Amino acid sequence: WGPAAEADAHWRALQTALDDPDLAETAARLILIASAQRPNLLAAAAAIQKLDQLQRTTPADHARFWLALVRNGDTAAARALAEQFAGAPSRAFELSLLAAAFESVGLPDKARQLLLRWCPVLGYQRHHESAEVWMALGSLLRSQKDWRTMAETGATLERMASRFPWLAGYAAYLQGHAAHESAQGPLAEDRLHKAAAADYPLGALGIDVALGLWQLGRAREADQLLRRLPSRLHLLPRYWENRWNVTLTLREDEDALLEAASRLLELQPESTAVQFNYAAALLARRERLAEALRYTFQVWQGAPTAPGRILNHALALAMNGRTDEADALLEPLQPDRLTPEERISYVLARLEIAVARKDADGVRAWLPRVDRSLLFPTERRWLDQVAARWGVAPASSP
Missing domain, CATH: 1.25.40 (Serine Threonine Protein Phosphatase 5, Tetratricopeptide repeat)
Structure with missing residues (x-):
C-alpha cells in the first residue's frame, strides 16, 4: 500500500x-x-x-x-461456503x-x-509455489500425526527426486520425521541427517525442514541448515523466526539472536511478539538498555498482567537501575507457577536488584538459583563477575 x-x-x-x-x-x-x-x-x-x-x-x-x-x-x-465448494x-x-x-x-x-x-x-514444478504445496501437506500430516502417510509421501518424493532433484531433501525429511515418531531410530537418523545436509534450491523447503529438525530436538543441524540457505530468504519473516527459535534453543550466540530479532523488527515493526523478543535480545547482550526498556514498557502496557511481559519489563527496569519499580512488578508473582524460561527471568531480575542495591544477602540468596544452562555467554560472564565480586559460588549448569 x-x-x-x-x-x-x-x-x-x-x-x-x-x-x-x-x-x-x-x-x-x-x-x-x-x-x-x-x-x-x-x-x-x-x-x-x-x-x-x-x-x-x-x-x-x-x-x-x-x-x-x-x-x-x-x-x-465461511465454513458453509467452503463445504459447498466443488x-x-x-x-x-x-x-x-x-x-x-x-x-x-x-x-x-x-x-x-x-x-x-x-x-x-x-x-512438481521447480517453483516456490510447488514448494508451498508440499510444505502444506507436510505440515498437515504433522498436525494430524499421520506418520504412515507422511512416510508414504516421503517415499513417493524420493522416487520422483531423480527427475526433480530439488525434492530430495524434503523427501528425506518426511521419511525421517515419520521414522522418528514411529520409533525407527536408525532409519530416522539416516534420513534426518540426509535432510539436514541437502541443498534446497527452493529455499522455502529448507526453512520447513529446519523447523522440523528443531522440533525434533536437532537444533544444531537446523542452525547449520538455515545459515546455508540463500540470502534472498532473508526477506521472509519465517526465516528469521526459525533463526530466532534455533538460536534461543542453543543459547550460544547472542549476536545471532540480536540479528534475528533486529531483522524481524524491520519486517514486522508493529508485532508485539517481535518487540518483546528484540528487547530480550538486547537484555541478553546487556547493551542499549534504555532502548530495551522502551520496548518492554510498550509490550507490558498491552497486557500488564501477563507474566512474561511483567518479567521482561521488570528485568529491563532492574538493569536500568530502577530497582523499586522492578521490585513492585515482581512482588505479586509466584515463582513456582512460572515456566522455566519465566523463572530464570524472575531470578535474574531479583539478582540484578540485589546487585544494584549492594545487598550482599540478596546476592547470596539469588546467585546460586540461576540456571546457567538457560543463559547466553554474556550473561554467564556477568554471573561469574558477580560471583567473584561477592565471593559466592554460582550454580553449575544441570
Whole structure:
C-alpha cells in the first residue's frame, strides 16, 4: 500500500475501480488479496460479488473470501461456503491457498483430501509455489500425526527426486520425521541427517525442514541448515523466526539472536511478539538498555498482567537501575507457577536488584538459583563477575 499516509487513498482508488469495466476484475482481486492485511468484510463481499457478476471468480478468490469472513469472526459462514465448494485448483498457489482456507474454517479433512489429490498434479514444478504445496501437506500430516502417510509421501518424493532433484531433501525429511515418531531410530537418523545436509534450491523447503529438525530436538543441524540457505530468504519473516527459535534453543550466540530479532523488527515493526523478543535480545547482550526498556514498557502496557511481559519489563527496569519499580512488578508473582524460561527471568531480575542495591544477602540468596544452562555467554560472564565480586559460588549448569 505504500507509505501509511497514502494507504487510505490507495484503498479508495481500488474501491472506485470496481465500477470501471477495464479495471473491475483486477481491482476486485486486489481487494481480496489486501483483505489479508486490511480486513474489510464489506469491501471483500463487494469484490467477490463483482467477480461473480463478471463470471471470473477463481478458486483462489473463493478461498480469500472465506478467510476474510474468518478474520471478521464469521467462521460459520465461511465454513458453509467452503463445504459447498466443488471447484478444483489449476495452479499450485491455488492449492496452497485452498488448503489453508479449509483448515482455517475447521475442515482439515477436506484440506487433506485436496492436498493428497492435487499435490502429485501441481507439485512438481521447480517453483516456490510447488514448494508451498508440499510444505502444506507436510505440515498437515504433522498436525494430524499421520506418520504412515507422511512416510508414504516421503517415499513417493524420493522416487520422483531423480527427475526433480530439488525434492530430495524434503523427501528425506518426511521419511525421517515419520521414522522418528514411529520409533525407527536408525532409519530416522539416516534420513534426518540426509535432510539436514541437502541443498534446497527452493529455499522455502529448507526453512520447513529446519523447523522440523528443531522440533525434533536437532537444533544444531537446523542452525547449520538455515545459515546455508540463500540470502534472498532473508526477506521472509519465517526465516528469521526459525533463526530466532534455533538460536534461543542453543543459547550460544547472542549476536545471532540480536540479528534475528533486529531483522524481524524491520519486517514486522508493529508485532508485539517481535518487540518483546528484540528487547530480550538486547537484555541478553546487556547493551542499549534504555532502548530495551522502551520496548518492554510498550509490550507490558498491552497486557500488564501477563507474566512474561511483567518479567521482561521488570528485568529491563532492574538493569536500568530502577530497582523499586522492578521490585513492585515482581512482588505479586509466584515463582513456582512460572515456566522455566519465566523463572530464570524472575531470578535474574531479583539478582540484578540485589546487585544494584549492594545487598550482599540478596546476592547470596539469588546467585546460586540461576540456571546457567538457560543463559547466553554474556550473561554467564556477568554471573561469574558477580560471583567473584561477592565471593559466592554460582550454580553449575544441570
